[in-house]
Each structure stands twice: as structure tokens, then as C-alpha cells.
Amino acid sequence: MNVSTRVDVAFQRCIHPSCATTYGIEEIRVGCGECGGLLDVAYDWDRARPPRQLADFEQLWSRRHEPLPHSGVWRFHALLPFAEPEHIVTVGEGQTILQRSTSVADYVGLSGGELYLQYEGLNPSGSFKDNGMTAAFTHARSVGAKRAACASTGNTSASLAMYASVTGLMKAIIFIGSGKIAYGKLSQALDYGALTLQIEGDFDDAMQRVREVSSKLGIYLVNSVNPFRLEGQKSVMYRVLEALRWEVPDWIVVPGGNLGNSSAFGKAFIELKELGLIDRVPRLAVINAAGASTLFELYEKRGLRWQQGAPQTELVDDYYAELDAAHRRASTIASAIEINRPVNLMKSLRALEFCDGVVRVATDQQILDGKAQVGAGGFGCEPASGASVAGAKMLCEEGVIGPDERVVCILTGHALKDPDVTVAYHAGDEEMFERVLGSRGVKSAAFANSAVPVANNLDAIVQAIEQHA
Numbered sequence: 001m002n003v004s005t006r007v008d009v010a011f012q013r014c015i016h017p018s019c020a021t022t023y024g025i026e027e028i029r030v031g032c033g034e035c036g037g038l039l040d041v042a043y044d045w046d047r048a049r050p051p052r053q054l055a056d057f058e059q060l061w062s063r064r065h066e067p068l069p070h071s072g073v074w075r076f077h078a079l080l081p082f083a084e085p086e087h088i089v090t091v092g093e094g095q096t097i098l099q100r101s102t103s104v105a106d107y108v109g110l111s112g113g114e115l116y117l118q119y120e121g122l123n124p125s126g127s128f129k130d131n132g133m134t135a136a137f138t139h140a141r142s143v144g145a146k147r148a149a150c151a152s153t154g155n156t157s158a159s160l161a162m163y164a165s166v167t168g169l170m171k172a173i174i175f176i177g178s179g180k181i182a183y184g185k186l187s188q189a190l191d192y193g194a195l196t197l198q199i200e201g202d203f204d205d206a207m208q209r210v211r212e213v214s215s216k217l218g219i220y221l222v223n224s225v226n227p228f229r230l231e232g233q234k235s236v237m238y239r240v241l242e243a244l245r246w247e248v249p250d251w252i253v254v255p256g257g258n259l260g261n262s263s264a265f266g267k268a269f270i271e272l273k274e275l276g277l278i279d280r281v282p283r284l285a286v287i288n289a290a291g292a293s294t295l296f297e298l299y300e301k302r303g304l305r306w307q308q309g310a311p312q313t314e315l316v317d318d319y320y321a322e323l324d325a326a327h328r329r330a331s332t333i334a335s336a337i338e339i340n341r342p343v344n345l346m347k348s349l350r351a352l353e354f355c356d357g358v359v360r361v362a363t364d365q366q367i368l369d370g371k372a373q374v375g376a377g378g379f380g381c382e383p384a385s386g387a388s389v390a391g392a393k394m395l396c397e398e399g400v401i402g403p404d405e406r407v408v409c410i411l412t413g414h415a416l417k418d419p420d421v422t423v424a425y426h427a428g429d430e431e432m433f434e435r436v437l438g439s440r441g442v443k444s445a446a447f448a449n450s451a452v453p454v455a456n457n458l459d460a461i462v463q464a465i466e467q468h469a
Contacts, residue, residue: 098243109396121414135232154185224260233264257337266351287391289332380415
């Protein structure tokens with residue numbers, strides 16, 4: 001594949017058409033200096049020379065002994081050509097799978113359709129974040145950064161710490177809120193040697209502080225407000241299409257926290273359609289947790305829309321003022337999406353507009369029941385991933401998703417990211433259930449698979465097996 005990889009084909013651009021200020025690819029920015037809007041990584045596609053058809057990427061499979069074709073992100077370098085090959089930082093991320101699941105399809109109500117689970121928990125740090133972190137780290141390396149920082153509910157910190165440790169290129173600094181991180185994720189950051197700062201407050205507080213500190217000390221910020229993070233996350237959709245033999249599904253259903261994935265997926269389809277590499281786009285469904293439902297509240301209840309780059313931002317300001325007045329904090333068992341002020345709100349609105357999207361909200365009960373169904377089918381996932389299954393079920397029941405449609409649910413992280421929640425759900429131990437789940441409104445474990453107590457003798461064990469297996 002003859003593809004230009006010169007960095008002069010790429011630049012940064014404000015997402016608001018009325019501004020559209022551009023910046024060089026070598027600049028470190030997390031927002032537009034003119035209007036304060038978010039930035040895209042954009043390309044001069046005529047000079048970048050992307051492939052003429054998506055199937056051209058298949059030839060790279062024969063070169064999987066090379067680092068870039070081996071990566072499930074950089075195999076698609078032609079669609080994110082902002083970096084020279086020698087600057088790319090990869091640890092083999094993106095070796096994920098799209099698995100058809102008949103059992104989950106039955107659960108959500110797809111009687112004649114197909115449901116697929118895109119399992120991003122197979123990434124090296126156990127979550128989808130590695131897709132974006134490899135791109136952010138690549139840019140950080142190209143601009144000579146020595147320290148990188150993030151605010152995190154867990155997965156971003158694990159990914160940043162891993163890339164810093166494996167590559168030895170820079171020091172990782174992580175901001176977490178008090179009690180707002182799953183131990184499975186925190187253990188990774190600590191084990192990988194990151195400097196971890198636990199501040200009083202939640203993720204939104206940590207996000208505010210890390211932006212201030214990064215600006216003051218010149219530290220490279222890798223949260224998804226960084227446009228290069230989302231460039232890497234576009235590759236999840238490329239792999240979905242690749243697994244479906246380049247056929248576009250009817251629906252992509254994704255959990256919504258900081259809204260980086262929905263934003264990245266939307267950008268991927270905008271570009272693919274612009275380049276003529278696909279002839280239609282899927283519909284997009286973003287699923288909030290009930291205890292962190294900003295996008296649902298603004299989009300479905302108050303009518304906030306992208307409006308081709310002219311959203312009614314006063315709706316956002318009013319809602320955030322209400323949150324502050326009520327001292328309302330995000331609260332959900334799905335810690336990965338426990339965020340009230342998503343930094344990628346505007347990009348997600350753009351994605352919803354382009355992909356004729358919908359937003360729904362799922363309770364913690366629905367999320368954990370959806371997670372249990374995924375587990376029963378052989379793929380353990382973190383609680384937030386259960387939101388995509390819960391949302392697909394909801395949309396099928398509403399008749400928004402038809403029973404014969406092809407649906408892809410995104411599983412964002414591995415089951416071992418938050419094992420306490422999984423064990424509590426299945427344990428059948430009322431005290432543990434209440435301690436871990438009860439305060440979040442979860443009242444039952446409809447699909448629990450509890451351990452069977454049995455006496456330590458052969459006859460009792462045989463009897464138990466015959467009764468239950």
C-alpha cells in the first residue's frame with residue numbers, strides 16, 4: 001500500500017465550523033486558543049493518499065511480524081497518518097475480537113438478527129484505552145515530552161502507566177478521586193510504577209486539577225480531551241468492519257462516560273464516508289448510567305443537538321449549574337462511566353448527529369444483569385460494558401432496534417478490572433451484596449451463579465454435582 005506518512009499532511013483544527021482555527025501537528029493543545037472548543041486531528045487526504053478500498057488493509061496481515069502491521073491500531077496507519085513510522089509507540093495493542101453471541105442476542109430480543117460483542121478487554125492493559133494511548137504516546141514522543149498525566153476512574157491510569165513503564169520514555173502521573181476507582185485498575189497503576197495522586201473529590205474534580213497542573217508544569221495530558229487519543233480509538237471501528245468483512249452493521253452500542261469512544265467512532269465514520277470507503281453509516285446508541293446521565297439528560301430530555309456546529313451551549317451551562325446547586329455527584333457501580341461533566345460532549349453530539357443516534361440511560365441493576373449475560377456467554381467484562389447490552393435490550397423493547405438488525409455492543413474492559421462487583425453479584429451473600437452493591441440501588445441478582453456449599457466428603461460432593469450440573 002503506497003501511503004504518504006509525512007506529518008505535513010496532518011494538522012489540528014477546531015471542531016466548530018464557525019471557528020475552524022488550525023494549528024500545527026507539533027503543537028501540544030487540548031483546546032482551541034480562539035474559541036475554547038475541542039480540536040480534531042485533520043488531514044489533507046489528497047496528499048495523504050488513503051487506500052481506495054478497505055479490503056486493501058488485508059494485505060498487511062502477511063506482515064504481522066512487523067510492529068506496525070501487528071498492532072490493531074497502526075495496521076490502519078493510512079487512516080491516521082499524523083506520525084512518522086519511526087516515532088510510533090506500540091506494544092501490540094488492538095489484538096481484539098468481534099464475537100457473535102447468540103445467547104446475548106436472545107437476551108436483548110434480536111429474534112432474527114445478529115448481535116456481536118467487540119471485546120476490547122483483550123488489550124494489553126485490559127481495556128479499550130490502549131487504542132488511544134498508543135496514539136497519544138506517539139504524539140508525546142514526537143514532541144519530546146518527558147512526563148505524561150491523566151485523571152482517571154481506572155482504565156486510563158492503567159493504560160498510561162503501562163505505556164510509560166514498558167517504553168521507559170516518560171514518567172506517568174495519575175490523578176484519582178477519593179474512593180472513585182476500582183482496585184483492579186488502581187493495582188495496575190501502582191504496579192507499573194506511576195506516581196499516583198489521590199485528591200479529595202470525584203473524577204470531575206481530578207480532571208479539573210490535572211488540566212491545571214499540566215498547563216502550569218508543561219506536562220503532556222493524555223485524557224481524551226487530547227485529540228490524538230481519539231485518533232487511536234477510531235481503530236476500534238476499523239476492526240469491527242474488518243471482522244464483518246467490511247460490511248457496515250446497523251447499530252453500534254457503546255457505554256457513555258467521558259464520551260471519547262462515541263466521539264472517536266463518529267469521527268471514524270465521518271471520514272470513511274467522506275473518503276468513499278463506506279456507502280452508509282451505522283446508527284449510534286450511547287448508554288449512560290442512571291447515576292451519571294448528563295448526555296441523556298441534555299440530548300433526550302432537553303433537546304441539545306450539534307446543529308452542524310451551533311449547539312445551544314446555554315443548555316449545558318444551565319444543567320451544570322443545577323448539578324452544582326444540588327451538590328450532585330456522579331454515582332454508579334460502573335466506575336468507568338461515573339462522570340458528570342464529559343469533556344467530549346460536543347464531539348459526541350456531532351457523532352450522534354452524523355450517525356442518527358440515540359441516548360439511553362440504564363440503572364445499575366440493568367447494567368449488572370447485562371454484564372452477567374455477557375459472562376454467561378463466555379466473555380467476562382467490566383461493569384461499564386454491561387451498559388451496552390442493557391441499552392441494546394432497552395432499544396429492542398422500544399422497537400427502536402428492529403429484531404432482524406445487526407448490532408455491535410462494545411465491551412470496554414476485562415472482567416478482572418472490577419472483580420469485587422462480579423463476586424458480590426454472584427455470591428448470594430446478603431452482607432457482601434449490600435456492602436458492594438446495595439447502596440447503588442441494586443436489589444437483586446437475577447442471573448447470579450452462587451457457589452454451592454458442600455460438606456468435605458465424597459458422597460456429599462457427588463450429590464451436589466448431580467443436583468446442580
